[in-house]
Amino acid sequence: MRDRIVNRFLMIPLMVTVAVANGWADSPSPNIVVIMADDLGLGDVGFHARKFRNQEPIVETPNIDALAAQGLWFTDGHSATALCAPTRYSVMSGKNGYRSYAPWGVWSTFAPSAMIEGEATLGSVVQDAGYRTGFVGKWHLGGDFLVPGTDQIYRGPKNGDLTGKVDMSKMVGGGPRDMGFDYDFTVPCGIQGPIYTVYENQTWFPLGDDSEIIFFNEQTAKHPQDVSDKGPGLGDSNWDASQLGKLVSQKASNFIRSAATKYQPFFLYFCTHAVHLPHRPPVEFDGKPIKGTTPSNHLDMVAELDMQIKRIVDALKSTKTYDNTLIVLMSDNGGLQDGKAAKQGYAPGGGWNGSKNSPLEGGHRVPFIAVWPSQIEAGVCDELVVNQDLVATLAALVGTEIPVGQAPDSNNFLPLLTGEGEFQSRPYFIQQAGSRNEVMLRKMPWKLIIQSNQKRTAFEPKALFNLMDDPTESRDLAKQPEYQATVAELLADYQQIVESRLPTAPSRQASVVKP
Numbered sequence: 001m002r003d004r005i006v007n008r009f010l011m012i013p014l015m016v017t018v019a020v021a022n023g024w025a026d027s028p029s030p031n032i033v034v035i036m037a038d039d040l041g042l043g044d045v046g047f048h049a050r051k052f053r054n055q056e057p058i059v060e061t062p063n064i065d066a067l068a069a070q071g072l073w074f075t076d077g078h079s080a081t082a083l084c085a086p087t088r089y090s091v092m093s094g095k096n097g098y099r100s101y102a103p104w105g106v107w108s109t110f111a112p113s114a115m116i117e118g119e120a121t122l123g124s125v126v127q128d129a130g131y132r133t134g135f136v137g138k139w140h141l142g143g144d145f146l147v148p149g150t151d152q153i154y155r156g157p158k159n160g161d162l163t164g165k166v167d168m169s170k171m172v173g174g175g176p177r178d179m180g181f182d183y184d185f186t187v188p189c190g191i192q193g194p195i196y197t198v199y200e201n202q203t204w205f206p207l208g209d210d211s212e213i214i215f216f217n218e219q220t221a222k223h224p225q226d227v228s229d230k231g232p233g234l235g236d237s238n239w240d241a242s243q244l245g246k247l248v249s250q251k252a253s254n255f256i257r258s259a260a261t262k263y264q265p266f267f268l269y270f271c272t273h274a275v276h277l278p279h280r281p282p283v284e285f286d287g288k289p290i291k292g293t294t295p296s297n298h299l300d301m302v303a304e305l306d307m308q309i310k311r312i313v314d315a316l317k318s319t320k321t322y323d324n325t326l327i328v329l330m331s332d333n334g335g336l337q338d339g340k341a342a343k344q345g346y347a348p349g350g351g352w353n354g355s356k357n358s359p360l361e362g363g364h365r366v367p368f369i370a371v372w373p374s375q376i377e378a379g380v381c382d383e384l385v386v387n388q389d390l391v392a393t394l395a396a397l398v399g400t401e402i403p404v405g406q407a408p409d410s411n412n413f414l415p416l417l418t419g420e421g422e423f424q425s426r427p428y429f430i431q432q433a434g435s436r437n438e439v440m441l442r443k444m445p446w447k448l449i450i451q452s453n454q455k456r457t458a459f460e461p462k463a464l465f466n467l468m469d470d471p472t473e474s475r476d477l478a479k480q481p482e483y484q485a486t487v488a489e490l491l492a493d494y495q496q497i498v499e500s501r502l503p504t505a506p507s508r509q510a511s512v513v514k515p
Helices: 046-052 062-070 084-093 122-127 241-259 297-318 387-398 414-418 481-500
Strands: 031-037 072-078 132-138 183-187 213-216 233-236 266-271 325-331 369-371 379-386 429-432 438-443 446-451 460-466
Touching: 031 297, 031 387, 046 062, 046 072, 062 297, 062 325, 062 369, 084 122, 084 387, 122 132, 122 266, 122 387, 132 241, 183 241, 241 266, 241 297, 297 325, 325 387, 379 387, 379 414, 387 414, 429 481, 438 481, 446 481, 460 481
Parallel strands: 031 266, 031 325, 072 379, 132 183, 132 266
Antiparallel strands: 072 369, 213 233, 325 369, 429 438, 438 446, 446 460
């Protein structure tokens, strides 16, 4: 039994009513669609280029731009980390990465989930309010598969020829169905491998009538370029990365159309693989040419992402649910470097220094848009929000109470959307970067970048920036004598915050966290 308090309106079949603690007026429960893009930077979005850079974009994103124009654009919106898997953990759990058994991310399809059974998740806080919930897309949070012919869960290498070593026909645990989602269409690794299979309701979804699960490498793949830099592994014999975006966006749209006919509101968490490597743009998408229409395959994939989003918006409008749907669009980390497009002025950070995997702002300051036509006034918001804040925000929206000690780093930003109630700003911001084990503490105007290690047992100051005077982080102050006291104080603050295990989100700080 989940250790959560179920929304008191759960048993009302006709209309679930939002009852937000801040006194926001009752209204029919909104549907919710959360879209997390993969490796989408501010430099990829036309709206950002025109509004904040006074530039024409390298690639047009009319459907993302339309959402931005209709909704609230967060100029200080962030991913929880500068890298994919640890961000996905934080978004799902409402926790900073250091609370996970794998603080730098669960990268193997066959690794144990970092979620604690019975604790609140992004899916469960909405499901507990009577919503029909669906997950579609890239998972990258581990999972349980059996050793063939046994009830033993496979824990071993994630790539290579695992034929006969793993039963890939079913995901038996650690997936969306275990985290509050009624329906799932799951791509365990997204586009990047080393597992090249898809699951519907955690059962293998063959990509063709003659599909087999094979050792998927450059010799056996129909399209050798689909074997990513993560290496070969088990995969569907009909895997075609150029068509994956069409498939997942269609499944997302189908979920909306199906759920809209039910007697309950719905929540879709859509985690597209676009625009992660390998970049395999389709020739066309719903009649619109894609491949070769921009300076690079990477930016072609941005154009494809925009069409995936169009499909979702079209599904909402065709079911007449758009006006009462909260849509949140964000990214799992900053954008990708693209040397070919850079020759034409492309920069992934859109004016911020850094890109994916970097502790600099461009590594984690990302497109962050909230749209709700019937409730949110269009505009720009400068308050700091993080995508891990969605657990607390959605719980507040639907009226689910998160138990004490859970989702401790998820800050409720619903007041920023509705204009009702008091938003509690973060006095400090704890983050981590990527594969180089860097962590960060932002305590305005300061941002301290700290070098850690894989075990998080050592912390050394690496760089100090004054974000007010130097927002592009071009002047490192860490070694200047007059800033040594600031460096020491911020380092001590970081260590105290992490070691205390206390909540870092102001809206959760009445909650006591277990060690």
